[in-house]
Amino acid sequence: MLNTEPNLAAPDDFYEELIGLHRDLSDEQSALVNAKLILLLANHIGDPGVLRQALAAARQDVVGLDPATPLPETR
Amino acid sequence: MKTYTQPVYPYTKPTDAGLPQHWPVIVVGAGPVGLTAAIDLASRGLDVLVLDEDDTVSVGSRAICWSKRSLEILDRLGCAERLVKKGVCWNVGRVFFHAEQVYQFDLSPEAGHRRPAFINLQQYYVEQFLVERAGEMPGVDLRWRHRVVGVTPERERVMLTVSTPDGEYAVGADWLIVADGSKSAIGGMLGISSEGQVFRDRFLIADIHMSSAFPAERWFWFDPPFHRHQSALLHRQADDVWRVDFQLGWDADPEEEKKPERILPRLRAMLGDEARFEIEWASVYTFQCRRLRSFRRGRVLFAGDAAHLVSPFGARGANSGIQDADNLAWKLELVVSGQAPERLLDSYDSERTAAADENIRHSTRSTDFITPKSAASRTFRDAVLMLAKRHAFARRLVNSGRLSVPATLCSSPLNTPDTAPFASPMVPGSPAADAPVTGGSGDWLLDYLGQGFTLLLFLAGVPKEGLLRELAALAADPIACASLLVGAVGADLPSGVCALAAESGLLAQRYDARPGTAYLFRPDQHVCARWRDFELTQTRAAIARATGQYMH
Numbered sequence: 097m098l099n100t101e102p103n104l105a106a107p108d109d110f111y112e113e114l115i116g117l118h119r120d121l122s123d124e125q126s127a128l129v130n131a132k133l134i135l136l137l138a139n140h141i142g143d144p145g146v147l148r149q150a151l152a153a154a155r156q157d158v159v160g161l162d163p164a165t166p167l168p169e170t171r
Numbered sequence: 172m173k174t175y176t177q178p179v180y181p182y183t184k185p186t187d188a189g190l191p192q193h194w195p196v197i198v199v200g201a202g203p204v205g206l207t208a209a210i211d212l213a214s215r216g217l218d219v220l221v222l223d224e225d226d227t228v229s230v231g232s233r234a235i236c237w238s239k240r241s242l243e244i245l246d247r248l249g250c251a252e253r254l255v256k257k258g259v260c261w262n263v264g265r266v267f268f269h270a271e272q273v274y275q276f277d278l279s280p281e282a283g284h285r286r287p288a289f290i291n292l293q294q295y296y297v298e299q300f301l302v303e304r305a306g307e308m309p310g311v312d313l314r315w316r317h318r319v320v321g322v323t324p325e326r327e328r329v330m331l332t333v334s335t336p337d338g339e340y341a342v343g344a345d346w347l348i349v350a351d352g353s354k355s356a357i358g359g360m361l362g363i364s365s366e367g368q369v370f371r372d373r374f375l376i377a378d379i380h381m382s383s384a385f386p387a388e389r390w391f392w393f394d395p396p397f398h399r400h401q402s403a404l405l406h407r408q409a410d411d412v413w414r415v416d417f418q419l420g421w422d423a424d425p426e427e428e429k430k431p432e433r434i435l436p437r438l439r440a441m442l443g444d445e446a447r448f449e450i451e452w453a454s455v456y457t458f459q460c461r462r463l464r465s466f467r468r469g470r471v472l473f474a475g476d477a478a479h480l481v482s483p484f485g486a487r488g489a490n491s492g493i494q495d496a497d498n499l500a501w502k503l504e505l506v507v508s509g510q511a512p513e514r515l516l517d518s519y520d521s522e523r524t525a526a527a528d529e530n531i532r533h534s535t536r537s538t539d540f541i542t543p544k545s546a547a548s549r550t551f552r553d554a555v556l557m558l559a560k561r562h563a564f565a566r567r568l569v570n571s572g573r574l575s576v577p578a579t580l581c582s583s584p585l586n587t588p589d590t591a592p593f594a595s596p597m598v599p600g601s602p603a604a605d606a607p608v609t610g611g612s613g614d615w616l617l618d619y620l621g622q623g624f625t626l627l628l629f630l631a632g633v634p635k636e637g638l639l640r641e642l643a644a645l646a647a648d649p650i651a652c653a654s655l656l657v658g659a660v661g662a663d664l665p666s667g668v669c670a671l672a673a674e675s676g677l678l679a680q681r682y683d684a685r686p687g688t689a690y691l692f693r694p695d696q697h698v699c700a701r702w703r704d705f706e707l708t709q710t711r712a713a714i715a716r717a718t719g720q721y722m723h
Contacts, residue, residue, distance in 0.1 A: 127547075131554035139564040 367461020
């Protein structure tokens with residue numbers, strides 16, 4: 097099950113590092129760095145069910161949601 | 172071409188031929204698939220007429236990678252040895268991104284297999300060897316420059332109108348095998364169209380003759396310095412001929428790109444200024460991933476490219492077509508001889524469409540990696556390649572073609588499901604894994620499989636009288652089943668039963684066998700049932716199932 101409860105010990109620190117990762121990069125370079133990051137994290141997670149939920153959650157609200165994938169939701 | 176002279180096969184006038192007006196089976200198309208089917212049918216005792224509109228073999232190398240399974244099938248038909256001797260054996264593939272190698276794979280099979288993972292050999296050689304093998308078979312009548320111009324399916328037969336330089340004639344068959352290639356003329360005449368996807372990309376393919384120190388390996392480049400933003404492939408064939416393949420993009424002009432003045436600078440950039448080479452053949456191609464909805468329409472059976480198309484990356488075209496022929500021939504023999512119901516041929520459709528779907532899925536995935544269809548897709552592709560250099564996990568994502576492995580027909584209606592656990596991947600539907608053996612007819616298990624149904628029985632000690640009586644009865648059934656006894660000692664074996672020794676232990680290991688274990692193989696060397704104990708009734712039931720007696 098994809099964990100969408102708070103799990104980052106220092107969320108502001110992480111966010112700053114994530115934005116810092118893209119400093120001085122062109123849009124194209126940023127896209128490449130993001131793609132590498134996704135692939136590294138996906139391999140670390142490994143569990144296909146969790147990955148499928150993360151893929152669906154990422155697409156949610158951008159376009160319609162695939163109703164086949166139940167998502168955890170924080171209330 | 173400098174390295175190969177196209178044979179020109181003699182044309183026989185229809186009036187001189189004294190052709191019978193009716194055949195059990197007619198094959199249209201004398202390519203690798205049609206010829207394999209014809210040789211297989213003739214080896215099973217059927218008379219086959221093969222019609223081809225041309226009078227020579229393939230122009231250009233076309234299919235070059237022949238898989239282990241194809242070689243095993245051609246071994247059964249008595250012609251793989253020539254291919255292996257003439258071909259180039261290779262195991263290593265390298266993938267480059269920009270100027271650097273990011274990934275390397277080795278396809279060397281484990282020890283104890285007769286055939287390598289792949290050999291490379293130009294399609295024209297394979298066709299020539301198959302034509303010559305067909306010429307040795309009294310049952311095959313191969314007619315060059317006999318073009319089918321009309322086809323009329325009837326209830327009890329299929330009628331063909333055949334055009335020759337001396338006019339037209341009519342001929343009929345119980346069954347028609349359509350192996351006339353990707354632009355199947357027969358499919359067109361019958362109004363059958365395939366469904367699938369066309370890829371918006373063009374590739375330049377060329378055979379070059381070159382003495383070179385490049386190793387016999389498959390080299391694949393993504394975005395190399397010598398061909399920016401596109402892919403390229405270099406692969407060795409027989410006679411110092413090399414296959415090169417350049418991705419060109421959808422907007423390339425095929426006629427322009429085929430001109431030597433366009434090709435030579437690309438090759439110079441790839442091979443270096445010192446390389447000495449000549450272009451033997453060049454072509455520009457696009458490709459599709461598609462298949463017919465059904466490979467059987469009544470008495471018409473489609474095989475090879477006429478039935479399904481994939482991209483060339485993965486060597487899944489000709490190899491899967493040869494497996495089509497392998498799957499079809501024994502079923503047709505049983506149906507023609509009245510030993511199996513016609514619906515057995517529906518299993519050809521279900522088994523081989525499932526195999527085609529597997530090939531199409533792999534091929535489509537490779538194509539999406541090689542030819543990304545969106546900016547995001549290209550970004551991920553480049554990210555994978557960049558990561559692959561440093562991180563093992565990403566190497567598994569690199570896809571320059573997932574090379575052909577034989578289909579496991581695991582959902583086939585002909586399989587008898589397992590009733591006991593086995594720690595072996597030889598599930599019902601699997602093509603038999605080879606292993607070294609000692610016996611009267613060869614040094615490999617596969618030498619003993621494929622004439623008809625075969626039972627492989629592992630024993631310890633002297634076989635009981637009652638067992639030998641039952642095996643003799645199996646061998647005398649209308650659909651005969653021969654038996655191979657492994658580990659049996661000291662008995663007079665009845666006809667249809669032979670003893671094998673398998674001292675290396677690899678056979679028992681690959682089949683997770685212990686005394687009592689029995690495997691039943693179909694005539695195409697696929698497992699259709701396995702048990703921990705032999706029992707005559709269930710063996711006969713499995714043979715009945717595998718020959719379509721229980722199909723609806």
